[in-house]
Amino acid sequence: MRIALLALFALAPVADALAGIPPAVGDTPLPSLAPMIRRASPAVVNVATRGTVRDSGPQSPLLQDPFFRRFFDLPRGGAPQEHPFRSAGSGVIFDARQGYIVTNAHVVENASEITVTLQDGRDLKAQLIGRDQPADIAVLKVSADGLSQMPLGDSSHLEVGDFVVAIGNPFGLQHTVTSGIISGLARTGINPDGYEDFIQTDASINPGNSGGALVNLRGELIGINAEILSSSGGSMGIGFAIPVNMVRSVVEQLVKYGEVRRGQLGVSMYTVTPDIAHSLGLASASGALVSQVVAGSPAEKAGVRVGDVITSVNGQPVKSYSELRNAIGLQRVGDRIDIGLVRDGKPLRVTAVIAAAATH
Numbered sequence: 146m147r148i149a150l151l152a153l154f155a156l157a158p159v160a161d162a163l164a165g166i167p168p169a170v171g172d173t174p175l176p177s178l179a180p181m182i183r184r185a186s187p188a189v190v191n192v193a194t195r196g197t198v199r200d201s202g203p204q205s206p207l208l209q210d211p212f213f214r215r216f217f218d219l220p221r222g223g224a225p226q227e228h229p230f231r232s233a234g235s236g237v238i239f240d241a242r243q244g245y246i247v248t249n250a251h252v253v254e255n256a257s258e259i260t261v262t263l264q265d266g267r268d269l270k271a272q273l274i275g276r277d278q279p280a281d282i283a284v285l286k287v288s289a290d291g292l293s294q295m296p297l298g299d300s301s302h303l304e305v306g307d308f309v310v311a312i313g314n315p316f317g318l319q320h321t322v323t324s325g326i327i328s329g330l331a332r333t334g335i336n337p338d339g340y341e342d343f344i345q346t347d348a349s350i351n352p353g354n355s356g357g358a359l360v361n362l363r364g365e366l367i368g369i370n371a372e373i374l375s376s377s378g379g380s381m382g383i384g385f386a387i388p389v390n391m392v393r394s395v396v397e398q399l400v401k402y403g404e405v406r407r408g409q410l411g412v413s414m415y416t417v418t419p420d421i422a423h424s425l426g427l428a429s430a431s432g433a434l435v436s437q438v439v440a441g442s443p444a445e446k447a448g449v450r451v452g453d454v455i456t457s458v459n460g461q462p463v464k465s466y467s468e469l470r471n472a473i474g475l476q477r478v479g480d481r482i483d484i485g486l487v488r489d490g491k492p493l494r495v496t497a498v499i500a501a502a503a504t505h
Contacts, residue, residue, distance in 0.1 A: 178310060178324065181364040186320050187264045187293035188238040188366075189312045189358050192248050192271070192285070194256035197227045235313035235357030236261065236285065237366060239396060241294035246285040247396055248356030249371050250276040253283050261287050264320055275399035279407075279474075280340045281371055281387065282395040283356075295358060298365030300388035301461075303327055303344065311348040311370055311384070313357025323349035328383075333467040335372055335385060340471050343385035344368045350384030359386040368392075394475045408476045408499030410449075411442020416465040417454060425454065426490055432456040433469040447484065447497035456492075457485035473499065 169175060234252035239245045246261060253259055259271040269287040276283035307327045315321050329345030346359060350373050359368035368386030398405045414433040415421070422430040432454040438445050449455075457463055458472040459482055476482060476499045484495050 178322075178362070181360075181362060182310065182312070182322055185295055185310075185358065185360050185364045186312055186322075188241075188295035189264070189314075189320060190236045190238065190246060191262040191314045191319055192234045192236045192246075192252055192356060193260045193262065194232050194234075194253055194258065195229070196255045196257040197229050198255050199227050230255070233314065233317060233353055234355040235353065235370070237356070237358045237369065238292050238294050239284070241292035244287045244289065244292065245274070245396070245400065246271065246287060247369060247392060248283050248285060249369065250278050250281045250283045252356045253285070259285060261285065262319070263289070263292075265291075275403040275405075277395055277399060277405040278339075280391065280395045280405065281336070282369070282392055282399070284396055284399040295360070295366045296364065297389055297393065298361055298363070298367040300344065300367050300390045303330060303367060303388075305330060308362050309346055309348055309367065310360045310362070311346070311350055311354060311357060311386075312360060313350075313354035313370060315349075315351035315353040317353060325349070325382075331464070331468065332385060333465075340391070340474050341467060342388055342391055342471050343372065344388055346384050346386060347382045348384065349382075354384075391471070391475065398477070405475075406478050406501065407474045408478050408480065408501065409443070410473045410497060410499070411439035411444040412449060413437035414455070414466045414469060416467070425487075427454065427487065431462070431464045432487070433463055433466045443497040443500050447495040449484070449486065449495060449497070450488065452488070453493075454487045455484055456487055457483075459483050460485075 234248060236246045236248035239247045253273060253276060259273060261269045261271045269289050271285040271287050274284040274286050305327050309325060309327055311323045313321060325346050325348030327344060328347050332343040332345050333341040335341060335343060350370050354370045357370045358366050359370055361367050367389050369392050370386045372385040395405055413436045415436055417430050417432045417434050419430040421434055435449060435451055435453045438449055438451055455463055455469055463469045463472060478499055478501045480499045482497055482499060484497055486493050
C-alpha cells in the first residue's frame with residue numbers, strides 16, 4: 146500500500162456504516178451485502194512478491210575508507226548493497242480466460258518472483274506482462290483453470306455518495322471486506338508525477354489492500370485500490386482508487402505492447418480558474434487554457450491556438466488541466482480525437498491525430 150503521510154490529526158477513523166446491523170427488525174428482513182460479496186470475492190487474489198532492492202541512501206564517507214571497512218569487517222567497496230525483501234498486496238482477475246490479473250505497479254516493483262494465491266487456496270506463479278508506473282497499474286498472467294472474473298462497471302457514472310465495498314488482503318488478512326461510500330471524485334495531487342483521477346472513499350483501506358477491488362453494490366469492479374492518506378500508516382477514512390475506465394485503457398496497452406505508449410497533443414496548459422474565466426468572459430471556471438502550442442505538433446496541425454480553452458475530448462467534458470492530461474496521455478499513438486474548445490467566446494471543434502510522446 147502506497148501511503149501519503151499527512152498531518153491529519155483532525156480526522157478520526159470512520160466506522161463501518163453497516164457494522165452491527167441486525168438481520169431483521171421484527172418481521173422485516175434487512176438487506177445484506179453477503180450475496181454480492183460471495184460472487185465478487187473469488188476474483189480478488191493475494192499477490193506475494195520476492196526480490197532485491199539496492200540501498201541507495203546517503204552513506205558516510207567513512208564507509209569509503211578501506212581501512213575502516215577492514216577494521217569493522219564490512220563488505221569491500223563502497224557501492225550500495227542489495228537487500229532481499231518480501232511484500233504482499235492484492236490483485237483482481239481481469240480476464241479469467243486469458244489468466245490476466247491487474248494490480249498496482251508499486252506492488253510488484255523490483256519483484257523477481259510473484260506468487261498469486263486464489264480464494265480457494267491455490268498458489269500460482271505469475272508472469273509480469275507489463276507495468277506502468279505513471280498510472281500505477283501492472284498486469285500479471287497465470288495459467289489455471291476455474292478462474293473467476295469480476296464484471297467491469299463504468300466509473301464515468303459514479304457519484305459522491307454511492308455505496309462501495311473494498312475487497313483485499315490488508316495486513317495479510319485474506320479477503321477482508323470493508324464498506325463505505327464514495328466521498329470524492331477526480332482527486333489529483335496525490336502523486337503529481339502520475340496520471341491521476343482518483344476515486345476517494347471512506348471504505349477502510351490499509352497496507353495490503355493495494356491492487357484490490359473497489360466494487361459497487363452490483364458486484365462490478367469500479368476501481369483498483371491504490372493509496373491512503375494517513376499520519377499513522379493505517380486507515381483514517383480517506384483512501385483512493387484508480388477508476389476502472391482508466392485501468393481498462395492501461396491494461397489494453399500493457400497486454401498488447403508490454404508498456405503504455407502515451408501520446409501527446411503538443412500544448413502547454415493551465416486549469417481555468419474563476420479569475421481566468423472572468424477575464425475571458427467564460428460562463429464557468431472549467432476547462433484547460435492553452436498557453437503554448439508546439440510547432441509541428443498535433444495541436445498546431447489541428448488548428449489549436451494559444452488562448453483557446455479546451456472543454457472536451459471525444460465528447461467527454463474536460464474540467465481541468467489534469468483531466469486533459471489524462472485524456473490525452475491514455476490515447477494510443479495514431480488515434481484521432483475530437484477536441485471541443487472555446488475561442489473568443491465561441492464553441493469550436495477540431496480533430497487531432499495523437500503523436501508519440503517525447504521519450505523520458
